[in-house]
Amino acid sequence: MNFIQTRGCDENSPKSVTFSEAILSPIASFGGLYVPEELPELGESFLTKHLSSSYKELAFDMLEHFDIDIERGVIKDALDLYDKFDDPKNPVPVVKVKENLYISELYHGPTRAFKDMALQPFGIVLSSIAQKRGENYLILAATSGDTGPAALETFKNRANVQVACLYPEGGTSDVQRLQMVTEDAKNLKVIGINGVFDDAQNALKRLLASVEFKKALKEKNILLSAANSVNFGRIIFQIIYHIHSYLELVRQSAITMGEKVYLNVPSGNFGNALGAYYAWKMGLPVEKIIISSNENNVLTKLIKTGKYDLRDSHVVNTTSPAMDILKSSNVERILYDMFGYKRTKELMQSLEESSFYELTSEELAYLQKSFDADFCNGDEGKKYIKETFYKNSYLMDPHTATCMKSYETCSRDGIKTIAYSTAEWTKFSPVIANALTGEIDGEDLKALVSISKEANLKIPDMIKELFTKEIVQNTVIEKEDIEKEILKFL
Numbered sequence: 236m237n238f239i240q241t242r243g244c245d246e247n248s249p250k251s252v253t254f255s256e257a258i259l260s261p262i263a264s265f266g267g268l269y270v271p272e273e274l275p276e277l278g279e280s281f282l283t284k285h286l287s288s289s290y291k292e293l294a295f296d297m298l299e300h301f302d303i304d305i306e307r308g309v310i311k312d313a314l315d316l317y318d319k320f321d322d323p324k325n326p327v328p329v330v331k332v333k334e335n336l337y338i339s340e341l342y343h344g345p346t347r348a349f350k351d352m353a354l355q356p357f358g359i360v361l362s363s364i365a366q367k368r369g370e371n372y373l374i375l376a377a378t379s380g381d382t383g384p385a386a387l388e389t390f391k392n393r394a395n396v397q398v399a400c401l402y403p404e405g406g407t408s409d410v411q412r413l414q415m416v417t418e419d420a421k422n423l424k425v426i427g428i429n430g431v432f433d434d435a436q437n438a439l440k441r442l443l444a445s446v447e448f449k450k451a452l453k454e455k456n457i458l459l460s461a462a463n464s465v466n467f468g469r470i471i472f473q474i475i476y477h478i479h480s481y482l483e484l485v486r487q488s489a490i491t492m493g494e495k496v497y498l499n500v501p502s503g504n505f506g507n508a509l510g511a512y513y514a515w516k517m518g519l520p521v522e523k524i525i526i527s528s529n530e531n532n533v534l535t536k537l538i539k540t541g542k543y544d545l546r547d548s549h550v551v552n553t554t555s556p557a558m559d560i561l562k563s564s565n566v567e568r569i570l571y572d573m574f575g576y577k578r579t580k581e582l583m584q585s586l587e588e589s590s591f592y593e594l595t596s597e598e599l600a601y602l603q604k605s606f607d608a609d610f611c612n613g614d615e616g617k618k619y620i621k622e623t624f625y626k627n628s629y630l631m632d633p634h635t636a637t638c639m640k641s642y643e644t645c646s647r648d649g650i651k652t653i654a655y656s657t658a659e660w661t662k663f664s665p666v667i668a669n670a671l672t673g674e675i676d677g678e679d680l681k682a683l684v685s686i687s688k689e690a691n692l693k694i695p696d697m698i699k700e701l702f703t704k705e706i707v708q709n710t711v712i713e714k715e716d717i718e719k720e721i722l723k724f725l
């Protein structure tokens with residue numbers, strides 16, 4: 236299958252490209268994104284067939300339907316990385332929390348957040364394409380805390396790939412920072428920046444667009460790519476777990492085959508939610524996708540009013556920082572799917588030029604057939620964490636907690652909900668400790684120990700070890716010096 240472009244095609248680019256090409260240079264004509272030419276139809280027979288399959292068997296067969304230009308052996312190797320998850324037989328456990336509410340846990344991978352679901356296999360796929368082409372790639376990553384560790388983990392010691400990972404010094408949790416600065420491999424460079432996440436993100440965008448930087452890389456025989464969440468190489472692996480979670484509910488006799496469910500997704504850049512939408516279009520029985528947000532509630536407003544309005548808005552820091560996003564990149568792929576490339580180009584250009592667009596009332600009605608949304612502030616989130624723990628014996632992180640509000644306000648009686656848990660409690664422990672016991676401290680290690688006592692949970696070894704591991708990545712610089720620092724590393 237080939238890939239086409241959300242804003243149409245300019246004169247300089249081919250009408251469609253292969254999967255490999257779409258993931259090596261993910262930005263398409265007019266600043267658009269690549270999308271599959273058409274989505275494969277799976278249908279109920281596919282679901283029935285995989286009721287007794289393992290996660291990997293399901294994943295392999297789904298990828299076969301996409302017919303991408305990656306060899307089967309490479310795909311098998313990539314999927315084998317799910318063996319590193321807590322339970323290789325079931326890397327994504329789905330747990331009943333209360334009547335009608337099930338939580339699909341996407342955080343059982345090596346870095347304890349849902350980014351592993353896609354980045355683990357993506358690392359192998361990208362490295363294998365680079366090797367096959369005899370090319371060397373520099374992968375840039377900018378992180379507010381979860382993408383960085385997952386990207387470093389997946390590309391560590393892989394052939395033909397080097398990674399430069401930018402994070403805001405002081406802007407991540409202790410655990411997230413330690414996951415990055417203790418990563419020891421010759422092909423990885425971690426760079427702390429005196430600034431905030433936006434500084435890291437802006438630097439990344441500037442470098443990706445810089446002709447000079449690319450020229451300097453070329454002299455070293457290196458090409459440039461990025462592991463950000465618009466890359467279809469990540470999206471494709473985010474369709475699978477929605478299908479898996481549905482099948483888990485059938486296996487648990489919570490639903491019968493064909494019964495519709497809500498998929499409730501804590502959202503930032505909309506990759507996870509897009510995966511849910513594609514799974515639905517490919518045949519998964521879904522009632523609606525519910526988008527959960529924090530105080531940065533642009534998506535709630537879009538889905539409720541049809542307006543994407545960034546005028547006078549700025550990012551606020553919340554207790555769920557992985558969702559502190561205003562420009563939610565993957566929404567563009569939904570616009571394309573619903574309204575076509577001409578309208579998508581018009582809307583996205585309006586957003587870029589005037590920080591605003593508005594859907595027509597027909598378009599809004601159409602969007603609302605598929606999506607509903609609500610947002611949850613930090614205090615509400617902590618209340619849900621506490622209540623769900625003491626009432627239902629289930630401990631969730633602050634990102635997952637945003638789903639509890641929309642579960643109450645958007646679900647209709649009787650229809651089951653699958654909500655997605657995107658991080659383990661260990662990654663955001665100070666907020667959770669505060670929610671459970673009221674303690675205010677801010678240090679991860681203390682919070683981990685106190686939650687572990689309160690909730691009678693073991694701190695996973697890979698988290699505990701971080702606090703005694705040697706720090707090998709010591710670079711902290713001003714944002715003006717990023718380019719120089721990267722070239723020095725190469």
Ligand SMILES: *Cc1c(COP(=O)(O)O)cnc(C)c1O
Binds near residue numbers: 508
């Ligand atoms: C990245 C992330 C999200 C947001 O996911 P998107 O696919 O960008 O919408 C939510 N929660 C956590 C913990 C994350 O790391």
